[in-house]
Each structure stands twice: as structure tokens, then as C-alpha cells.
Amino acid sequence: MISVKNLTMKYPSGNAGIFDIDFVVNAGEAVGFLGANGAGKTTTIRCLLGFMKGQKGECTLFGRECFLHAPKNMLGIGFIAGEPSFPEDMTGLEYLNYLQKERGQKDLSRMNELIKYFEFDASKKIKKMSKGMKQKTALVSAFMHDPSLYILDEPTSGLDPLMQQKFISLVLEEKAKGKTFLISSHIFEEVEKTCLRVIFIKDGRIATQDTVENLKKSQTQTFVVSAENAEKINISGAVKTNLSESECEFSIASSHADSFIKELSKHTIIGIRIKEQTLEDAFLNLYQANGGNA
């Protein structure tokens, strides 16, 4: 569905851009696209939507080259921009009606359904809308034409928790129908709930890509250990943090879990619990390990 091969897009102003980006999103997959600010997420999305053309490499959507076939591709994409901007002189409804006419969509039932679902007052002028309202305009415009691919950049930015929950439910519903998603977000919980696979981008390059589960496992594991004289326990290869006299935290690489537990069993242990790793931890580990800014 999405194929990006060695894509390089340098901005003339400086070093910023993307370099040799390589990834594939298969039909029916939901993939998270994560990175710090300025990592290159938006530039990649601009190339996918055909707003920009890379100097090197290629990217395709539905098997069609992105820049050349942008208008045709757009009809099959539901897109939300990182900072949604619309023709401000129109009301929300006027804009949605324009989209529907331009896309040749005759059935308005889905549009009305979404307006109701997101409790969206579409009669207001867009320029007078709050950030959350503009985001709702973006959500309705992205989902109303029943596209097969969704490219969503910060889709819940400005939405209240209730609407964020509704958005997640909608994504899961669409995912169940076999739709494809590429979601860029800073809300890791949202990505964890909706995506099976994640691509991390850092300094314009793909840092890693794997399933959410593997990423969480492959990162450092943290054990909180309660023991008599806990502060005296030292295990090679583990980074220890004393929490109290009887409790300490050990962080180890996942590959050393077995030897760590064997070593730990030599001590008198009162209790042990594994601190669950989140996607956010994986993200922070990736950035902090390489001295980047998360």
C-alpha cells in the first residue's frame, strides 16, 4: 500500500530533511510513525502526499508514484495534517460540502454520521473555530469518503480525552474493515492501542522499525526487587537504583534477563515485579541512548 525506497529529500536551506528512508506498509496494516520534533515525519508525509518530490529514491501509494499521481492518490487517502489549515472563509459544513463535490461523493450519510459521532458544530466559520473544532473538521474530512488508506499526522492534537477515545474506537473499527493506517503521533498510548508495528525516525533516518511488542521487549527491562539489605545487592551488567533500604530497581538489557535472574536467586528475595515497558520508554531509550533530544 505504501512503499518508500531510499527516499532522500534535502531542504535547500540546510541539513534538515530525510535521508535514505526505507519502509513498507502493507494493506490492512496499522503502523505508527514516531520521532521527535524535526526528525523528518512531516517531510516524509509531504513526499507521500505528493506535495514534495525527493531528490533520490522513490515512494509509491497504491503502486502509483506519489508526486506524479497525487490527485488520483488523494481520492483514496484520508489525510490529517499536523497543523490542519483550511480555507478559513468557509464554514465547516461548506468546506465538507466542497470536498464531497470535488470527490464526486454523492452519499452524505457517512459525513452526517461522523459530524454526529464527533459532536461537531459544522455551522461555524472555520476561522472562528477552536483548535479542537478544527481538528474535528479534519477528522470528518479524512474519514467521510471511506478511503482505504489513512495518513494521520497528530490526529488527536487539541481533542479532549473523550474525543481521543472516540477517535481510537473509530480507528479500530476501520482497521477491522481492513483499512490501512500510517499514524504519526506523540501520544504513545494512542499508537500502542491502534498500531501493531512502529517505525522510529531520528535525524531524518529510520532508527528502527518493529512490532510494538518486540520493541517493548527488546528494550531495557526493569525489575523492582524487594529484599533484606537490598541496597547491598549488586549484579554485574545491571544498572541499579536504590529505592529504599529494602527495595531497589535493576535495569538490564533484555538479553541478560536469564543470567540476571539466576544471579538474583542467590540472594534472599522478598518480592520481585517487572516494571512494564511502554512504547514511550522504548522511544526515550532510543533517543537517550544516542544522545538525541526526545
Place this chain on the structure above:
Amino acid sequence: MSLPLFIVLFKKNWKILLIFAVLNIFYMSAIALMATSEMMISSMDFLNMGVNQKLIADIDIAVSITSSVFQGMIMYIFIMVYYVIMAGRLVHKLVDNSSITGYLTAGVSRTKFIITSAVWLISSVFALYLIVWAVSAICLLTYGSFNFGWWTVVHIVTFLCSLSVAMISFAFSAVFAGTKQGSTLLSGIPIAFAVLMMLGSYIKFFKWLAPFGWVDSAKLAEGNFPLWWVYLLIYLAISAIAFVYTVIAFRKKQLSI
């Protein structure tokens, strides 16, 4: 061309068009009705607008003065301000604030977008000229009969002259959209043409550097400008080249939106 987009552009810009139409109607009717007054002709002379100084209450002089003022004020100032504003609003501003995303994500191709915007620009400038032509003709008719054919030719040639500069401004709006130079160039070039035309009153060479200075509308209104059709073709060619270049350049443009 996209009809839904054209309707959106109409709804977005009709108020500006109306304001300029009212302004032009007011100005043109005032000029046409006052064209024979002594005070008016003296004022024209003071403003160095190249008006014949013979103060005769004659319809030919009225036509001559009206056409001079028409070319001097209506075309240079009012309509130029209109199409500079419009050229900026149609492309440069939309790319600058990223709201063009709202149109492109609807599946409108860049070619369709730029052609529809250009069609709106051309048709709205044409509408302004049509209004000015009708109002001034009605006002001049109150003096008596005049050569209506040449009066129409003045408007056609002047419209095409404006169109050629409008399309140059539009080209800069599209090619430099989203850059710092964009707004400076799209407004600066037409203003530079107007300034060159004004300087042309003192140094004739400057007059030839700006499309505004190529045709003497007073002579044209009197039927004393036999090469008018050559200029008409030149203006058409400039408009066409600017338009084609805009479409090609905008299709290839990197849009950081």
C-alpha cells in the same frame, strides 16, 4: 478547471470584486461627467496625465480625457491594486498559510487548481472592465454621440494590457508561493511597471519598459493609433506565456505545506 473550486473562489472573493466595481463605477462616472469642466482639465494637467490642454466642451475632448484618465487611474491604480490583491490571495497566501492543503487533499490536481484560480482572476478583471466600459459609455452618451467602436477598442486593449501584467503578477504569486520574496515580487513588479510609466512622462525610454506605456489610449479613442492590434497581440502573447509558465512551474513546485 474545477467548477466546485471556482464557486468557492467566487464566494471567497466576490466582496472584494464588488468593492472595486463600486469604486470604479464611481470614479469612472465622475471622470466622464466632469471631463469637459475647466477645473477638471486643469487638474489633469497638474497631475501630468497627458491631457490635451484645449479647454473645449466637446465630446471628442471628453472622450479623450476620459480615456486618458481611464488608462491613467483606472488601469494603473484601481484595477492594478485589485489584481495584485487577488493574485496574492489566490496562490501565494494559500501556500504561505498551508490552507492550499484543504484543496489539494480533495483530489484537485495542481494544474486544475492553478487553471481555476487563473480563470477566476481573468474573469473578475474582465468583469471590472466590462462594468467600467458600460458605465463610462452611458456617461459619455449624455454629451452626445461618439465613436463607440474605438471606445470599445480602448477597453479591449487596456483590458489585455492589464491582463498581461496581472498574469505576470499571478506567475510570481505561484512560482514564489510560500517564500519571503513571493509577496514582494507579485506586488512589486506591477508597481514598478506603473512607476516606469509615470517616469516615462519625463524620460521616454522608461515608458517602453512597462506594458502600460505602449499604447496611447487618448489617441486610440480618437482612432489615431493604427498599430493597436499589434499591441493587442503582444499583450495576448505575454498573458499566454505567463499563464503557461505558471502552470508548468506550479506543477513542479515543492510545496512545504
